[in-house]
Amino acid sequence: MPGMYAILCRPMRWLAVSLVCIVLPAAAACGTTAQEPAAAPDNVVINLPIANRAVALTREDLRVAQGDTVTMNITADEAGELHLHGYNLTVPVSPETPGALTFEADAAGAFGLNFHVFAADGAAGDSHGGHDHNGGTSPELIASAAPVSVRISADVEDNGGVNVRIMADGWRWAPELVDQEHTPGAGHGHIYVDGEKIARVYGSDYHIAELAPGRHGIRVTLNTNNHGELTYNGQKVEAITTVNVPDVGQAHNEHGHGDNNQGGQAERAIIAEVRLGNLEVYP
Numbered sequence: 001m002p003g004m005y006a007i008l009c010r011p012m013r014w015l016a017v018s019l020v021c022i023v024l025p026a027a028a029a030c031g032t033t034a035q036e037p038a039a040a041p042d043n044v045v046i047n048l049p050i051a052n053r054a055v056a057l058t059r060e061d062l063r064v065a066q067g068d069t070v071t072m073n074i075t076a077d078e079a080g081e082l083h084l085h086g087y088n089l090t091v092p093v094s095p096e097t098p099g100a101l102t103f104e105a106d107a108a109g110a111f112g113l114n115f116h117v118f119a120a121d122g123a124a125g126d127s128h129g130g131h132d133h134n135g136g137t138s139p140e141l142i143a144s145a146a147p148v149s150v151r152i153s154a155d156v157e158d159n160g161g162v163n164v165r166i167m168a169d170g171w172r173w174a175p176e177l178v179d180q181e182h183t184p185g186a187g188h189g190h191i192y193v194d195g196e197k198i199a200r201v202y203g204s205d206y207h208i209a210e211l212a213p214g215r216h217g218i219r220v221t222l223n224t225n226n227h228g229e230l231t232y233n234g235q236k237v238e239a240i241t242t243v244n245v246p247d248v249g250q251a252h253n254e255h256g257h258g259d260n261n262q263g264g265q266a267e268r269a270i271i272a273e274v275r276l277g278n279l280e281v282y283p
């Protein structure tokens with residue numbers, strides 16, 4: 001009766017345990033699960049092999065039960081860090097050094113898993129490659145014949161708000177033209193936090209109301225009136241920076257895990273935000 005075993009064996013248990021449950025005929029082989037039907041906490045291992053800025057996992061692979069102890073083993077083909085939103089855990093990973101993260105999934109919900117790609121040593125900002133890292137529809141790329149560029153800086157306020165200053169050259173902010181035809185040298189911007197677009201920007205200052213404690217990547221693109229992404233000389237006209245929002249006690253609905261960034265470790269520029277999926281924690 002495979003169906004019975006499927007019920008007895010929670011889906012996120014280790015593969016080894018699942019195999020035991022399938023292979024052995026006795027229900028007792030399912031161990032603790034069989035004796036504790038009220039879903040005793042499991043040790044769940046999730047392997048996250050990041051390649052080409054993606055991970056080949058299904059939603060089911062990223063599903064755990066509240067109270068489970070979760071270990072994520074992360075490998076990557078380029079240097080970066082894995083960031084689990086909500087729990088606000090970050091772990092560095094590189095092709096030479098796999099990363100591992102163990103935590104108790106004590107809060108239920110869906111928590112974004114992002115991979116922050118670090119700039120290559122000594123070559124900050126190179127090779128974006130033109131992938132779409134967000135899985136969604138990618139804005140049309142529109143080449144600018146004239147030089148256009150953008151830089152950003154970001155300052156964190158005490159309350160977790162972030163002031164972003166956007167310095168665009170060869171560019172006119174044109175909020176009045178939004179949704180109209182492309183006009184060379186004019187338009188608006190899009191602002192992304194940790195790979196997710198949060199708003200349009202229509203001028204040189206943008207305020208982000210509140211970010212959870214931890215590191216966040218902020219990216220701004222310059223966009224045509226019809227929302228295409230501007231390129232110049234084959235490069236997207238965009239700027240990326242990183243902010244570190246301090247943990248201020250119970251604020252921001254965090255769960256008290258704090259921030260496991262290694263103190264004193266040199267900050268590295270994040271050149272891309274890759275959304276890998278959501279960790280789903282079921283109550």
Ligand SMILES: [Cu+2]
Pocket residue numbers: 188189190200223224225226227228
């Ligand atoms: Cu737009």
